[in-house]
Amino acid sequence: MRVIVAGGGLAGFTAALRAVELGARTTLLEKGGLPGGSFLLSSGYAWSYRDLPTFRREAPGGDPGLQNLILERLEPYIGWLERQGCPVLSRETGNPLTFGARLDPEGTVGALARRIADLGGEILPNTALDGLLNDTSGRVTGTRTNHGDELAADAAILSSGGFAGNPELVSRHIIGGPGRMRLRSHPRSTGDGFLAAQAVGARTSAGMDEFYGRNLPAPPAEFSPAEFVEVSQLYGRHAVAINTRGERYADEGADWSETALTRTTARQPGLRAWYVLDAAGLEGRVRERTAGEMVEAAKRAGGTVLETPTLEELAEALAKHGLPRDITLRTLREYNQAVADGRGDELSPPRTGPAAPARVPPFVAVEVAPTITHTVGGLAVDERCGVLRLEDGGPIPGLYAAGVEVGGVSTGGYTSGLAAAVVFGRIAAESSLGH
């Protein structure tokens, strides 16, 4: 049996290793010169929610069957990776809602590459999937590459990371209008696998308009991919989030990962917003950092950070950036009063979760912009990771997907992309070989 895996991120590496381990002649195509994908930029936490009810609550629109696979398989599959020599740094996720492990990205990619080579697999860097081959029955029979080659195969596994790096697709499916989000990822996931699958009749999943990302300091801030984690502004829950009209636009405390806040920021005018904090908010902690430390990171990146002794002066300072002074001040005062009275849930939009009024000087406003790490919608698959046909919902013979290419897992919320890479990568490989 010959298996071609298209995309050398964690999903592709996992799939390729499992395929080669099960005896398949395996080729891993990687568009870039350096395999590893987003994993190499990540914090390395592969995690699942603790139980299915929590999973359903945190990602209510996601496919429960696929969520259950992550829940049940993550732990044994991490153990399998560890036995392949992948360094597990910790078994703690630091989040009481989840369990999982922290992998060392570089060490893991190195170990997986060595194991694939030792078992006779082939890794082709600088080689991109450029379409799928199929026969008259609709079975996928191989792949085309950007070098013009046609590689015959019994099965193809798509692990090319979705379409976050394709501004036209992001604009059409996610933003739904003008404007452009910066990438918080490597730039090569431009929808090649997603579009190739649709060209052979694949169906798309739920959640095509959703993405996972973070609010980062808005331009003129500049940062390198290695700084993506450091410059993340993950303290909306300690702030008041207002748009350029001076209005609140989202529930800052809606979810622990602030995915909903980031997604809503992407629908604000100019794809910009401001996080307003007082001295107490700056002390607020998110995991190992305070909001104040994240604001300092925004300043170091050249982001716009305003600081004033009164709320009135903050509204004046924001007016110099185009926000209407009186509306901004009214928004902040109304928020403060409602939260102080314990009526945050009566605001529109409501403010849920722990909240405090912004009253202690100095007052700070940080300009943020949404960035996209990966898409949430993608290819519709069954629980064997077989890509489903648009026409009748049955699996397309010979075609599988893994990692971000698998759509509709975290619809309505967020779940671990690294867990989806490991779990669906291994399942796709086993299914492609009839296991």
Ligand SMILES: Cc1cc2nc3c(=O)[nH]c(=O)nc-3n(C[C@H](O)[C@H](O)[C@H](O)COP(=O)(O)OP(=O)(O)OC[C@H]3O[C@@H](n4cnc5c(N)ncnc54)[C@H](O)[C@@H]3O)c2cc1C
């Ligand atoms: C800063 C940052 C921090 C993160 N932290 C975490 C975390 O702690 N926990 C977590 O769960 N997730 C985290 N993530 C997300 C996580 O890294 C991704 O969800 C995961 O790595 C996706 O894996 P993947 O293999 O599906 O896709 P990718 O990693 O995107 O890999 C896709 C690969 O396919 C290649 N490719 C694209 N097109 C083609 C083609 N036509 N042919 C061949 N190859 C192609 C790309 O070059 C790339 O190497 C983080 C991401 C970032 C950027």
